[in-house]
Every structure is written in C-alpha cells, then in structure tokens.
Amino acid sequence: MSAMVRLVRAELLKIRTTRAWWALLIGVALATAGFVALQGVIALLGPETTGAPTGDVQDPATVRAIYVAGIGTAYLFALALGVLSSSGEFRHHTITATLLAAPDRVRVVVAKAVAVAGYGLLYGAAAAVVGIAVGVPFVLGGGGAARLTSDGVPRSLVLAVLAVALWGLVGLGVGTLIRNQVVALVVTIGVAWIAEPLLAVGLNALDVGAVARFLPSQATAALASPAATANGLTISLLPWWAGALVLLGYALAAGALGAVTTLRRDIA
Amino acid sequence: MTAPEEATVVVEHLCKSFGPITAVDDLSFTVRPGVVTGFLGPNGAGKTTTLRMLLGLVRPTSGRATIGGVPYAALRDPLRRVGAALEATGFHAGRTARDHLRVQAAAAGLPTARVDASLQQVGLEDAAGRRVGGFSLGMRQRLALAAALLGDPQVLVLDEPANGLDPAGIAWLRGFVRYFAAQGRTVLLSSHVLSEVQQTVDEVVVIAHGRLVRHAPLADLEGPPIVLVRTPQVEQLAVALAHAGLPAEPGGDGALLVTGAEPARVGEVAHRAGVVLHELARRPGDLEHVFLALTREGPR
Numbered sequence: 024m025s026a027m028v029r030l031v032r033a034e035l036l037k038i039r040t041t042r043a044w045w046a047l048l049i050g051v052a053l054a055t056a057g058f059v060a061l062q063g064v065i066a067l068l069g070p071e072t073t074g075a076p077t078g079d080v081q082d083p084a085t086v087r088a089i090y091v092a093g094i095g096t097a098y099l100f101a102l103a104l105g106v107l108s109s110s111g112e113f114r115h116h117t118i119t120a121t122l123l124a125a126p127d128r129v130r131v132v133v134a135k136a137v138a139v140a141g142y143g144l145l146y147g148a149a150a151a152v153v154g155i156a157v158g159v160p161f162v163l164g165g166g167g168a169a170r171l172t173s174d175g176v177p178r179s180l181v182l183a184v185l186a187v188a189l190w191g192l193v194g195l196g197v198g199t200l201i202r203n204q205v206v207a208l209v210v211t212i213g214v215a216w217i218a219e220p221l222l223a224v225g226l227n228a229l230d231v232g233a234v235a236r237f238l239p240s241q242a243t244a245a246l247a248s249p250a251a252t253a254n255g256l257t258i259s260l261l262p263w264w265a266g267a268l269v270l271l272g273y274a275l276a277a278g279a280l281g282a283v284t285t286l287r288r289d290i291a
Numbered sequence: 292m293t294a295p296e297e298a299t300v301v302v303e304h305l306c307k308s309f310g311p312i313t314a315v316d317d318l319s320f321t322v323r324p325g326v327v328t329g330f331l332g333p334n335g336a337g338k339t340t341t342l343r344m345l346l347g348l349v350r351p352t353s354g355r356a357t358i359g360g361v362p363y364a365a366l367r368d369p370l371r372r373v374g375a376a377l378e379a380t381g382f383h384a385g386r387t388a389r390d391h392l393r394v395q396a397a398a399a400g401l402p403t404a405r406v407d408a409s410l411q412q413v414g415l416e417d418a419a420g421r422r423v424g425g426f427s428l429g430m431r432q433r434l435a436l437a438a439a440l441l442g443d444p445q446v447l448v449l450d451e452p453a454n455g456l457d458p459a460g461i462a463w464l465r466g467f468v469r470y471f472a473a474q475g476r477t478v479l480l481s482s483h484v485l486s487e488v489q490q491t492v493d494e495v496v497v498i499a500h501g502r503l504v505r506h507a508p509l510a511d512l513e514g515p516p517i518v519l520v521r522t523p524q525v526e527q528l529a530v531a532l533a534h535a536g537l538p539a540e541p542g543g544d545g546a547l548l549v550t551g552a553e554p555a556r557v558g559e560v561a562h563r564a565g566v567v568l569h570e571l572a573r574r575p576g577d578l579e580h581v582f583l584a585l586t587r588e589g590p591r
Binding site for chain 1: 343347349366370375377378380382384385387393397
C-alpha cells in the first residue's frame with residue numbers, strides 16, 4: 024500500500040475516532056432543516072407578503088433555492104471541520120505523533136485535504152438530503168412540483184455538495200496557517216459567516232458586484248444556486264466551474280501560505 | 292534483523308539557537324546498540340531539544356543527527372526503525388488509547404495486531420477502550436511507550452519516561468528497557484534525575500547548558516569509595532589519618548568521611564593511634580553528588 028494511501032487512511036481514522044465530526048454533522052442537519060424551512064415559509068407566503076425577491080413555488084428557480092437554502096450554513100460546519108483537523112493537531116500536541124509517523128509535512132497536509140474533502144462531501148450530501156426532505160413538503164404544499172429530477176435541481180444539489188466539500192478545504196488551509204485553534208475558528212467562522220457576506224452586500228451596493236462575485240460566499244452561490252439570486256442580491260454570479268475554482272483557490276492560497284510559514288516551524 | 296550499525300544513533304556538532312538563546316551547543320555523541328544510554332542533564336539543559344532534532348521535529352541551526360547514518364526524516368518507514376516517546380501529553384483527550392494507536396498504525400502501514408500487542412506489552416490492555424482524557428500521567432506514559440513500540444523498532448528514544456510512574460512502574464520500565472537493549476537494540480533515555488535511572492543505564496551522556504559534559508560508562512562516573520568512621524576521639528583520629536596521608540572531612544555527629552580509602556586501612560590507622568571506633572563502613576560513591584558537580588561546573 025502506498026505511503027499516501029496509508030496517510031489518508033490515518034487521517035480519516037483521526038476524524039472518525041473523535042466526537043467532533045458527528046457533532047458537526049448534527050449541526051449540518053439541524054441548520055439545513057431550519058434554513059430550508061424558513062425559505063419554504065417565505066416562498067409560500069409569497070413576495071407580496073414578505074417583500075422578499077423570491078418567486079412562488081411554481082417557479083423552478085424558487086424550488087431550487089428552497090432545496091439549497093441550507094448550504095450557506097452547512098458549509099460553515101465543513102469549514103470548522105477543516106480548521107479542527109489541522110489546528111487540532113497543535114492544540115492536542117498530536118502533531119508530534121503525526122510527524123513521527125510521517126516526517127514529510129506537506130504529505131500530511133495533502134492526506135488531510137483528501138480526508139477533509141471526503142467528510143465535506145458527506146456533510147454536503149447530508150445537507151442535500153435534509154434539504155430535499157424538508158423542502159419537498161413546502162413545494163408540494165404550495166402546489167408546486169418537486170422537480171427532483173428536472174429543471175436543474177439535480178445539478179444544483181450536486182454542485183452544492185461540491186461547494187460544501189471545498190469549504191472544508193478552505194478551513195484546512197486556514198487551520199494550517201493559524202496554529203491556534205480558537206483564533207483559527209473565530210477568524211474563519213467570523214469572516215465566512217458575518218464579515219464576508221456583509222462585504223458582499225457592501226460591494227454590491229457600491230455597484231462593484233463584479234468584484235463581489237469573487238468572494239467565497241458568492242462563489243458558493245455560483246455553484247449551489249446558479250441563475251438564482253444569492254442572499255437576495257442580484258449579483259452576476261460566476262459560472263459554476265469558476266466558482267469552484269475560486270473556492271479551491273482560497274483553500275490553496277491559505278494552504279500554500281501555511282506550507283511556507285507554519286509548516287516549517289519547529290515542533291517543540 | 293537490522294545490522295547493528297543501522298541502529299546506531301550519531302549526533303554530530305549539533306547546534307540549536309532560539310533567537311539569542313543557545314539551547315544546544317556543538318553537541319556530539321554516539322549511542323550504540325546493545326546498551327542503555329542515559330541522556331542526563333538538569334532541566335533546560337537541552338535534552339528535549341536534542342531529541343527533537345534527532346527525530347526531525349526541530350530543525351538544527353547546524354550539525355546533524357542520524358540513525359544508521361540517515362536523518363530521521365529520510366528514513367523509510369520510520370516507525371519500524373525508531374520508536375519514540377517524547378511527551379505524555381501528545382494525545383487527543385477524546386480519543387481512546389486503542390484508537391490513538393490505530394491512527395499511528397494506519398499511518399505506518401502496520402497491522403492492527405501490533406496495536407493490541409503494544410497495549411499488552413505496556414500493560415494497558417484493560418484501558419484500551421477508554422478515552423485518554425481520563426488517564427493518569429503514569430497511564431499516559433505507558434501509552435506513549437506503546438506508541439513507540441508499535442513498529443517493533445530497533446531504536447528506542449524516550450524523553451523522561453519515568454515521569455509520573457509509580458515505583459512499581461519505574462521498576463517495570465527498568466526491566467523493560469534492559470530487556471530491549473539485551474536484544475541488541477539501542478535505547479536512549481533522558482532524565483534530569485540520575486538516581487532515577489542509575490540502575491537502568493549502562494552509559495551516560497551528561498549535558499549542561501546544551502554542551503557535552505561527560506560521556507562515559509556509568510561505573511566511571513561513580514567517584515572513589517568513601518569510608519565512614521565514627522569515634523568519640525574525632526580530633527585524634529583526624530590527625531592520625533592526616534599523618535597516614537588519608538584526607539578526612541567531618542561527617543557530623545562524631546563521624547569522619549575518608550575518601551579513596553579501604554575500611555581496613557582506616558581501621559589499621561585508628562588502631563595504631565589507639566582510637567576507639569564505634570562504626571566503620573564503606574559507602575558507595577555518591578552518584579547524585581557527582582552528577583550535580585558535573586552539571587554545575589559545566590563542560591570541562
């Protein structure tokens with residue numbers, strides 16, 4: 024068995040043998056259920072009641088938006104998992120054992136990336152399943168069709184799963200760069216959840232949506248809800264593949280920065 | 292089996308500075324297979340930094356450390372060559388002992404059977420399924436040792452392995468490392484208390500302020516024998532001993548300590564001087580005293 028396969032197995036085992044991963048998975052399910060239900064309620068009430076720029080459930084775009092409404096929150100959990108998988112090694116001093124078994128630090132990070140991406144796909148899949156389970160009753164209740172195999176719904180869901188996995192990699196990259204777990208978590212979640220969406224709104228208000236679409240949340244929207252409005256903004260989103268590349272770019276940039284700084288430091 | 296030279300640890304002109312502080316200063320020594328080598332020095336002498344440089348965790352400022360001629364980071368399958376227990380804190384509190392070892396075994400491509408064998412070797416099989424967060428320091432030390440033994444290595448590197456072990460644990464550890472070395476394998480274990488390891492080690496490498504103070508067989512480190520002699524005529528005996536060329540220092544409570552003499556010779560001198568003796572005994576050389584003197588004086 025190649026050394027790389029062994030390392031990936033070890034990293035998968037590391038995630039599986041502590042409780043954080045399923046606590047985060049429960050978070051994914053609950054948050055997704057909540058946001059999908061909220062989106063469903065808004066759609067049923069209709070724009071004339073809520074003032075939200077969401078069409079009714081007859082509109083395929085609205086149906087898609089309901090199913091993926093939880094993605095924007097689900098990815099935060101994948102982000103947290105990514106941060107934990109790298110900064111946690113320093114917090115618990117397990118980095119010593121890790122590097123004794125695999126002295127090549129870059130290979131360790133690559134193995135972590137594969138493992139985190141795997142769990143990210145799991146989280147994304149959970150978000151998609153919960154999104155459908157909670158969303159379909161709202162769509163049907165509003166007299167719409169479920170459209171589970173049509174109107175770009177499968178594509179939207181698959182790309183949403185991909186987006187969640189990519190966010191796991193972003194977390195890993197930041198966690199590699201910032202060794203202090205608490206700081207890494209606060210920075211990533213704070214930026215991803217609060218600062219960055221606000222920035223997107225701000226940039227959009229300033230009519231520089233062309234810049235805003237390169238922000239992580241908008242790149243995610245490009246993946247998850249193409250041709251729909253994201254966060255109620257009318258930003259012209261990137262094509263889905265460009266959105267994926269932008270997210271991957273953030274992950275690689277943070278990871279590469281970590282590789283030439285934090286990773287080279289002494290483990291004392 | 293690995294050839295003996297493949298299990299030889301060589302430290303060559305190793306230096307490490309942390310900013311303005313020199314932690315390890317031109318340190319060189321060789322650790323041979325088949326013997327237990329104690330790596331001794333007071334706290335802060337640079338022992339842990341040296342061991343971490345040997346294991347590729349800390350980058351030397353200059354010099355190098357090799358195992359079988361190869362730096363740790365360049366070893367193929369390092370856990371099968373070198374087992375290291377560096378700190379009893381390197382565990383995720385929420386992971387079980389067995390899972391900690393399973394992760395290590397997976398990374399090293401070792402079968403799960405090795406996990407159970409190692410747990411058994413250190414006597415942790417009953418605690419295997421418990422989370423490490425609930426472990427005592429002694430149990431963590433044992434788990435660290437189990438991790439070191441996973442790959443059935445030829446070289447064992449232990450940093451303060453006796454810390455937190457109870458007397459029974461220390462006796463067990465002593466037996467274990469002696470057995471390990473008797474198989475022709477290499478053991479390097481550090482301690483800041485010589486008396487803790489003096490029954491365990493064959494050779495000592497003593498460092499202070501990051502520099503080598505002494506590398507010698509333990510027997511060579513022991514000072515000359517000391518004879519304790521007790522008498523009601525202390526002053527008379529002291530004069531007689533001085534005439535016989537035996538320097539004596541007061542040992543308190545009517546006793547004198549005579550360095551470098553046999554009890555028979557001291558008794559003879561006392562008899563000739565007509566001095567009454569109440570006690571005459573040989574005391575083993577005080578290793579701890581020697582150790583303290585060595586590390587206080589620094590390199591010579």
